[in-house]
Structure formats: structure tokens, C-alpha cells
Amino acid sequence: MRPTLVHIAREAGVSSATVDRVLNDRPGVRASTRDLVMEAARQVGYVSAVQSESPQPIANLALDFVLPAGTNSFLEDLRQQLIRQGEQTANVSVRVHSIEGFNPFTLAETLKRLEGKSSGVGIVGLDHPTVREAIRATTLSGVPVITLLSDIHHVPRAGYVGIDNRSAGRLAGYLTARLLGPGAYQVALFAGSLSYRGHEEREAGFRHIIAEEFPEITVIDLTEVKDDNEQAYRAAIAHLDAHPKVAAIYNIGGGSLGIARALEERGRAQSIVFVGHELTPVHQSLLLSGTMDVAIDQNARVEAREAIAQLAKVAHGEAWDMHPLRIAVFFRENLPGD
Secondary structure, three states: OOOOHHHHHHHHOOOHHHHHHHHOOOOOOOHHHHHHHHHHHHHOOOOOHHHHHOOOOOOOEEEEEEEEOOOOHHHHHHHHHHHHHHHOOOOEEEEEEEEOOOOHHHHHHHHHHHOOOOOEEEEOOOOOHHHHHHHHHHHHOOOOEEEEOOOOOOOOOOEEEOOOHHHHHHHHHHHHHHHHOOOOEEEEEEEOOOOOHHHHHHHHHHHHHHHHHOOOEEEEEEEEOOOOHHHHHHHHHHHHHHOOOEEEEEEOOOOHHHHHHHHHHOOOOOOOEEEEEOOOHHHHHHHHHOOOOEEEEOOHHHHHHHHHHHHHHHHOOOOOOOOOOOOEEEOHHHOOOO
């Protein structure tokens, strides 16, 4: 197996970050430590004796991230964060591709085009046979693939960057029930697409905790709205008209602006408990107005930072070393300042 920075760090007794600084000839490392690292690199076969006399920087990595296009403001925030943090990361070039989000064939074609042209690829991917096969082919071509936000199982992906979506769904169910209080209620669910495993896991977590701890609450329906505000608006209007006793809405994905518009038009914005995901500018506004009650958040800045760092590691042959990201909960009363 090809030696990596982890092997050098272990041999030298220093951190991988120190090894990276030495091999890229960056300042901040004592001469004695630099010599120790270069000797370790020679011992594990990472560099030859001739190379160690004049260390060369590690070649720039071209990292590609494939995100769904559309009206989901969290995904737009993540796109901007990936670009911004890519510009601030040494020896890394980040390219972000926006594609039709709910078409597995478009994603598969994009992965195929990146074979041989990328050092590593991160995707928000549908759990679909075509996508799984494309991940296998891309990995076999020598390009590592990681998943973001929503994981895909039983494929040779290098790792997953995101929250535990099942836990997030359970948290949403718990908060919804506690905000409703004791009694029998009806709850409506909306999702972008259950082809995203993350959305499916959130739904499962929500339904399980409701069934386990709040059996008097009834989940009346789940509607897929493709993270689209107009589709979400039409679906919410239909729900409110067909089920006048709906007491809460859990929006698993995007489209909250459409749901909020329906609530306001039907005069239910202040009476229905509304729980969603991600602290986007739209959700901050809805929390402040009282239309939304809770936003369960994963930080886009942290997501982008970890995605770039972890994908760069696996592209260098290093081991994956992260766990699911932390989940945060925001109400109107604890919104962060500027």
C-alpha cells in the first residue's frame, strides 16, 4: 500500500498537519522537527533520499462537488461556502457543479465526465441504482467519492459528511409533540424526495418517536415536493383544505417558503406548529415572524470545511477520521446575531 502522511506522522511521532507543513515547505516547523519528518518520509518510502534533500510541495488537488440546483437556500449557502473555503485552502482547487437535483441519470453522467479529471468528488446523491453504479465506476477509475448531507449505503464511497439524519428526524418529532402539548393531533409531513436517504431517514426517525412516545398524534400524510417552493405551496394548500384539523407541519427538506405562504393565506401561520431544517435566511425570517417554530440546523460553513478537508485527505491516501456533524436547534429566542 502506498505510504501516506499518516504513516509518516506515526513514524516521526508528530501530527499529520506538521507532516503536511514540512512536505509543502511551509513555515512554522523547527529545523529539528523538519529533519525528523523528512527522515521518517524516507524510512516509509514516501520520498527518496534525493527528494528529501529538496522537499517538493504536494501537487494541487482538483476537488469537485456536485450539488442539486433549485430553490433550496441551504444548498445555495453550501455552494457558496465550498467556493469560499476552497479559495482559502492551500494546494486545493474547488469546483462546484450544479445539476438537476432529482435526476439520477444526470448525476451519473456528471460522475462519468469527472473520471480522470478530478482528484476527488463530493456529491449530494440520490440513492438510486444508476447512481450507485456510477459511484462504483468512479471509484474504480481511481477517483474517491464522498457523500454530503445524505448518505448512500452499500457503495465504495470514502466517507459521509453530514448529520445523523435519523436522529434529526427523532428530534423533530420530539419537539413537534412537546410544542403541541398533550392531546390528539394531526401532523402533515413534506419532503424533497425520499430518494434522498437523508430525507427517508428523517421521516423514519420522526415516525418512530411519535409512535413510541406520542401515540395519540397521527401522521396523516407525506408529500414529496422536490424542494420546490411552488410545489410545496400547492401541496400545503391542498393539505390545509382537506385536513382543517392539521395542528403541525414537519418539512423534511426545502420548500418552506411555499408552505409559509400557504399558512399565511389560510390564516394558520400563528396556530400551526411548523418545524423545518437548516437556519437559512428564509427560515430566520419565518422564525422571527412566528410562522416557523423550530429550525434544526447543520452548519453549512462547517459542512463545507469538513467536506474539503476530508476529501483532500482521502485523495492523498489518508484515512477518514470524522463523525457525524453536530445538530443545532434554533428558535426565535436564540437566533445568532450578525
